[in-house]
Amino acid sequence: MTGSRFRSSPLSRHRSRPFRAGVITTGALAAMTLAAGCGVVPGISAADDPITVMTWAPEETKATNKPGMPAFARAYASWVNSEGGINGRKLNVLTCNERNDSVAAARCARTAVKENAVAVVGSYSQHADAFMPALEGAGIPYIGGYGITTDEFTSPLSYPVNGGQPALLAGLGRALADSCGPVTLIRPDTIAGDQLPPLLNSGLSAGGHEPTADQRAEEEATEYEGQSKQALETSTTDPEAPGCVVPALGDRTGTFMDSFRRARADYPDVRTATVMGSVDQTTINTSGGSSSPYEGSYVTGWYPASSDALWDPMKDVIKKEAFGDNRIDPADTGVQTTWIAYTVLKQVLESLGDGEVSSSSVTRTLNKGLKVETGGLTPTLRWQFQDKLAAVGFPRLVNANVTLQKVKDGRLVAGSEGFIDVTDTLHKADVV
Structure with missing residues (x-):
């Protein structure tokens, strides 16, 4: 899915400091x-x-x-x-x-x-x-x-x-709180990756949802079959509310989705959601368009849809x-x-x-x-x-505003009108 923020743009392996108040150098x-x-x-x-x-x-x-x-x-x-x-x-x-x-x-x-x-x-x-x-x-x-x-x-x-990755993930959590059962986050096993769960959870919590299942993965893996199966099993623990899997692996999100597509056959009701930077229209096109595993996904972004x-x-x-x-x-x-x-x-x-x-x-x-x-x-x-x-x-x-988009018939379209301000949601995020 889409949001400037978090990376679903790729995350730094070592260099990015944890999200905390900075000191003046x-x-x-x-x-x-x-x-x-x-x-x-x-x-x-x-x-x-x-x-x-x-x-x-x-x-x-x-x-x-x-x-x-x-x-x-x-x-x-x-x-x-x-x-x-x-x-x-x-x-x-x-x-x-x-x-x-x-x-x-x-x-x-x-x-x-x-x-x-x-x-x-x-x-x-x-x-x-x-x-x-x-x-x-x-x-x-x-x-x-x-x-x-x-x-x-x-x-x-x-x-x-x-608003970077903080705004994207907080906004995504808020959107998924109303539409998903168990939510599983697939994120890099890095210092920067450690900051993603509390950001997503801030949005889920704002919507009265349980915290995400935090699943770590190698940032530069060539396949994610094991992680895909684990995520699907975790997301189907509630039979009355199909879950959502949120890959936030930056450029490796496409690699994850290749593995996820194959493993998903036995779990047709599980949906995906992500942030802009991990997926865009080109990604959707190359992964099958309307038949891609992104179909029906929510994507949070920083800006209006590119068709605007x-x-x-x-x-x-x-x-x-x-x-x-x-x-x-x-x-x-x-x-x-x-x-x-x-x-x-x-x-x-x-x-x-x-x-x-x-x-x-x-x-x-x-x-x-x-x-x-x-x-x-x-x-x-x-x-x-x-x-x-x-x-x-x-x-x-x-700028803590994000937009909500949705993949419909293989196209990224607006999922809601205007911007969603996640300032208050971020205020409650446990990231300091």
């Missing part, structure tokens, strides 16, 4: 000092110089790959520049292959510093512990990360546009600047997040007018409470240092 303090106007500020340039930003994501790896994010960032820059740039200045987008590797992620961050990037925008990495210190030390804001690490919701230099007309402006950019580029799928949540992140960047830069454009001025503008509109794809975005979810370890999480 030396780098973060330095970043705030720079934002206040002290020290050497990267990104300052003459009024007619290009504005440099960076987008990174893993490409050509054996695990999670998000090539559409940097590809779309380049297409966006081409489109903006063809329209006259931003305040008359060209946008220079640098891209970096993060490789799902902490060393490569840190290298990308150092490159952003070296090239005087004013922001890192619309990027994906599981290794925030590796790249965030470099960005914090240089005062470079991280705008619109994919939402898969704790740091994205704790660092004062992070400006997330979605609200995405037309993004699709127009793709059509104009990247027609035929198979890396860029408008239904991919990574591409969608990059579009929203660059929408934020554009409004920040436009608000600066003819003034200084630097990492410091971008950060200062965001911290002053600039309200950013995303054309209805999210609620109005506005970041403050302490927000509603600071008490449970998510001080930078400002």
Whole structure:
């Protein structure tokens, strides 16, 4: 199923810290000092110089790959520049292959510093512990990360546009509480994976449902036959209420579903549910469309369904600047997040007018409470240092809205109207 959040986007094996309230690091303090106007500020340039930003994501790896994010960032820059740039200045987008590797992620961050990037925008990495210190030390804001690490919701230099995995799982639990018997969560046996059960349970509990059966699995397994059979048996313990199986294995969710399809023959009433990032329209198509094991599944996401007309402006950019580029799928949540992140960047830069454009001025503008509109794809975005979810370890999480989608006749369609706000549900999650 779908939600920015949790990964069903792939989860970090070692690097992501548990979900808890963060502390302000030396780098973060330095970043705030720079934002206040002290020290050497990267990104300052003459009024007619290009504005440099960076987008990174893993490409050509054996695990999670998000090539559409940097590809779309380049297409966006081409489109903006063809329209006259931003305040008359060209946008220079640098891209970096993060490789799902902490060393490569840190290298990308150092490159952003070296090239005087004013922001890192619309990027994906599981290794925030590796790249965030470099960005914090240089005062470079991280705008619109994919939402898969704790740091994205704790660092004062992070400006997330979605609620990450916390919002997705809380929203999914709330939806399943009213429609499923026993719920079984299949998640990676990792430190980050340990944070998923309480998030799903927060939603289940809000709906008066029993906690999920927590079933661990190897993150990079090549088959999940044993786990599939165990999950099906656990989900059928109540004969009057068929259960639901929730695979949250990121890119390995498809591998799990291959095994699940074969094992499911004797358990036809058990349904699946997941979060966006673990499944999208392409996944459903390749797994059989209307006959896929996802048929009837609930999927929580951060944004409206890709068929919604609200995405037309993004699709127009793709059509104009990247027609035929198979890396860029408008239904991919990574591409969608990059579009929203660059929408934020554009409004920040436009608000600066003819003034200084630097990492410091971008950060200062965001911290002053600039309200950013995303054309209805999210609620109005506005970041403050302490927000509603600071008490449970998510001080930078400002968008706790999710959408509920459903797989019907092989297509992802809206499962309910509008957004579901899971702020109160997350307040009760035992994740600190």
